[in-house]
Amino acid sequence: MNISPNISTTPKDGTKTPRKTRILDAAEELFSKRGFHGVTLRQIASMAGVDVALASYHFGRKRALFDAVLLRRAEIVNTVRNEALDKCLDNAGKNGPSIEDIIAAYLRPLGDIQASGDSGWQNYLALIAWVNNSPEWGDELMTQYFNPLVLRFIDALKQALPDADEQAIYWGYHYLSGALTLTFAETGRIDQLSGGKAKASNIKAAYAHMIPFMAAGIRGICASKL
Amino acid sequence: MNISPNISTTPKDGTKTPRKTRILDAAEELFSKRGFHGVTLRQIASMAGVDVALASYHFGRKRALFDAVLLRRAEIVNTVRNEALDKCLDNAGKNGPSIEDIIAAYLRPLGDIQASGDSGWQNYLALIAWVNNSPEWGDELMTQYFNPLVLRFIDALKQALPDADEQAIYWGYHYLSGALTLTFAETGRIDQLSGGKAKASNIKAAYAHMIPFMAAGIRGICASKL
DNA sequence: GTCTATACGGCGATAGAC
DNA sequence: GTCTATCGCCGTATAGAC
Numbered sequence: 001m002n003i004s005p006n007i008s009t010t011p012k013d014g015t016k017t018p019r020k021t022r023i024l025d026a027a028e029e030l031f032s033k034r035g036f037h038g039v040t041l042r043q044i045a046s047m048a049g050v051d052v053a054l055a056s057y058h059f060g061r062k063r064a065l066f067d068a069v070l071l072r073r074a075e076i077v078n079t080v081r082n083e084a085l086d087k088c089l090d091n092a093g094k095n096g097p098s099i100e101d102i103i104a105a106y107l108r109p110l111g112d113i114q115a116s117g118d119s120g121w122q123n124y125l126a127l128i129a130w131v132n133n134s135p136e137w138g139d140e141l142m143t144q145y146f147n148p149l150v151l152r153f154i155d156a157l158k159q160a161l162p163d164a165d166e167q168a169i170y171w172g173y174h175y176l177s178g179a180l181t182l183t184f185a186e187t188g189r190i191d192q193l194s195g196g197k198a199k200a201s202n203i204k205a206a207y208a209h210m211i212p213f214m215a216a217g218i219r220g221i222c223a224s225k226l
Numbered sequence: 227m228n229i230s231p232n233i234s235t236t237p238k239d240g241t242k243t244p245r246k247t248r249i250l251d252a253a254e255e256l257f258s259k260r261g262f263h264g265v266t267l268r269q270i271a272s273m274a275g276v277d278v279a280l281a282s283y284h285f286g287r288k289r290a291l292f293d294a295v296l297l298r299r300a301e302i303v304n305t306v307r308n309e310a311l312d313k314c315l316d317n318a319g320k321n322g323p324s325i326e327d328i329i330a331a332y333l334r335p336l337g338d339i340q341a342s343g344d345s346g347w348q349n350y351l352a353l354i355a356w357v358n359n360s361p362e363w364g365d366e367l368m369t370q371y372f373n374p375l376v377l378r379f380i381d382a383l384k385q386a387l388p389d390a391d392e393q394a395i396y397w398g399y400h401y402l403s404g405a406l407t408l409t410f411a412e413t414g415r416i417d418q419l420s421g422g423k424a425k426a427s428n429i430k431a432a433y434a435h436m437i438p439f440m441a442a443g444i445r446g447i448c449a450s451k452l
Numbered sequence: 453g454t455c456t457a458t459a460c461g462g463c464g465a466t467a468g469a470c
Numbered sequence: 471g472t473c474t475a476t477c478g479c480c481g482t483a484t485a486g487a488c
Contacts, residue, residue: 019471032361033361033362034263034361034362035261035263035264035360036264037260037261037263037264038261038262038263038264038362040463040464040465041464041465041466042463042464042465050472051472051473052465052466052473053466053467053471053472053473053474054471054472054473056465056466056467057471057472060466061465061466062464062465062466126361129359130359130361132408132413132415133355133356133359133407133408133411133413134261134411134413135258135259135352135356135411135412135413136259136260136264138411138413138414138415139413139414139415139417139418142413142415143415143418143419147419150419151419154419166420166423167420167423167424167431167435168435170416170419170420170423170424171416171424171431171432171435171436171439172435172439173416173419174405174408174409174415174416174424175401175405175408175409175435175436175439175440176405177408177415178404178405178406178407178408178409179400179401179402179404179405180404181359181404181408182358182359182400182401182403182404182407182408183400183401183404185359185360185361185364186361187358187359187360187361187364187365187368188364188365189358189364189365189368189369189400189403190396190397190399190400191365192365192369193369193373193376193377193380193396193399194392194393194396197392197393197396198393198396198397198400205393205397206397209393209394209397209398209401209447210397210401212446212447212450213397213398213401213443213444213446213447214401214443215446216442216443216445216446216447217439217440217442217443217446218439219442220438220439220441220442220443221435221438221439221442224438245454245455246454266479266480266481267480267481267482268479268480268481276455276456277455277456277457278456278481278482279455279456279457279458279482279483279484280454280455280456282481282482282483283454283455284454286482287481287482288481288482
C-alpha cells in the first residue's frame with residue numbers, strides 16, 4: 001500500500017510543491033529535531049523558502065501549525081495500522097491470533113514506513129516520539145490522534161490473554177510504547193553504545209528484535225503473579 | 227542509603243536554602259517539564275525568587291546551567307546504581323547472577339528514588355527522560371553522564387547470556403531504556419489509556435512489572451535465531 | 453564574593469497595510 | 471496572498487551596591 005497519498009514526499013523539485021505543503025514539510029523536520037519550543041516560525045519559513053507571515057496566514061498560531069503537522073499524516077498511519085490489525089484478526093484461527101501476530105500487526109506498518117526511506121515520514125515518526133515523551137502534551141496529543149487504534153490493539157491483547165491481569169497489559173503496552181518511540185527518535189545512542197554493532201539506521205533489525213522482545217515481555221508479566 | 231547528600235531536597239523553608247541551589251531546583255523543575263528551549267532564564271529566576279542576572283553570575287550561559295542541573299545528581303545516581311550492581315555480582319553463585327537479578331540491580335535504585343516522593347529527584351528523572359529522547363543531545367549527554375554504568379550493565383548481561391548475539395543485547399538494552407524513560411516522563415498517558423486501572427504514580431507497580439517484562443524480553447530475543 | 457538594576461542588540465509572534 | 475511594522479521578551483553584559 002502506498003503510504004503517502006496526497007502528501008508530497010519531499011520531492012527533488014522543491015519549487016513545484018505548494019508553499020503550504022513546503023511550510024508543513026519544513027515545520028515537520030524542524031519540530032522533529034528540536035521540539036516545539038526549539039523552533040521558530042522564521043526558521044520554518046526560511047527552510048520552506050517563504051515569507052514568515054505566510055505560515056501565520058495559512059495556519060494561524062504556531063501551535064496550530066504544530067497541530068496541522070501532526071494531523072496531516074495521522075489519518076494515513078491510522079488507516080494502515082487498522083488494516084493490518086483487521087487482517088491479523090481475520091486470518092487468525094478460531095483461537096484468535098497469537099501475541100506475536102498482534103504485536104507484529106501493530107508494529108510492522110511503522111517499520112515499513114520507516115524503512116521506506118522517505119524523510120518526511122521519518123521526521124513525522126521522530127516527532128511522534130517527541131510528543132509521546134512530552135510531559136507537557138504527551139497525554140493530550142497521543143490520546144487525540146491515536147487512541148482508537150491503541151485501544152483496539154490493547155483489546156486484542158486482552159482477548160489473546162484472557163487470564164491476564166488487566167493492569168499488566170497496560171504496563172506492557174506502556175513499555176512497548178516507550179521502546180518504540182525511542183526507536184523513532186533516532187538519537188544515535190545505540191550506535192554509540194554498541195560501537196557500531198547495532199545501528200539505528202538498521203530499521204529491519206530494530207523491528208525484527210522488537211516483535212519477539214515485546215511478545216516475550218508481555219507473556220512474562222501476564223503469566224507471573226506479581 | 228541516603229540518596230541526597232549535599233542536595234536540598236525541596237524543603238518547605240525555601241528561603242533558607244542557598245540561592246544558587248534554588249536556581250538549580252527551579253531550572254530542574256522547569257527544564258523537566260518543557261525541555262531546554264521551552265524555558266527562559268527569566269522564568270527560572272522568577273521561580274527561584276532571584277534576579278535574572280544571578281543565574282548568569284553563578285553558571286554563565288543557559289546551556290551551562292542546564293549541564294549543571296544534569297551533573298548535580300548524576301554522580302549520586304551512578305554511585306547508588308554501581309553499588310547495586312556490585313552487590314548483585316558479589317552475591318551471585320559461581321554461575322553468575324540471573325538476568326532478573328541484573329535488571330533488578332539496574333532498575334531498582336531508580337524505583338527507590340522515584341518512590342521516595344522527593345519532587346526534586348522526580349524532576350531530575352523526568353529531565354533525564356527528556357534528554358534520552360532528544361535527537362539533539364540524547365546521544366552526547368547520555369554518553370557523557372551514564373556510559374560507564376550502562377556498559378557495566380550490558381557487560382553483565384553478556385556474561386549471563388554467553389551464547390546470545392551481541393546485537394540482540396544492544397537492542398534489548400535500547401528497548402529497556404525507552405520503556406524506562408517513558409516511565410520517568412510521567413505524561414499521565416497510562417492513566418488516561420487505562421481509565422485509571424494503571425497509574426503512573428504507582429511507581430512500585432511500574433517497576434514490579436518492568437523487571438520481569440524486560441528479563442523475559444531479553445531472554446526472548448537472545449534465545450530465538452532471527 | 454554575592455547580588456541587583458539596567459541596558460542592549462536581536463529575534464519572537466502576530467496584526468494590519470498593501 | 472504578500473510583506474512591513476511593531477511590540478515585547480529573549481539571552482547576555484556590565485556597572486556598581488552591599
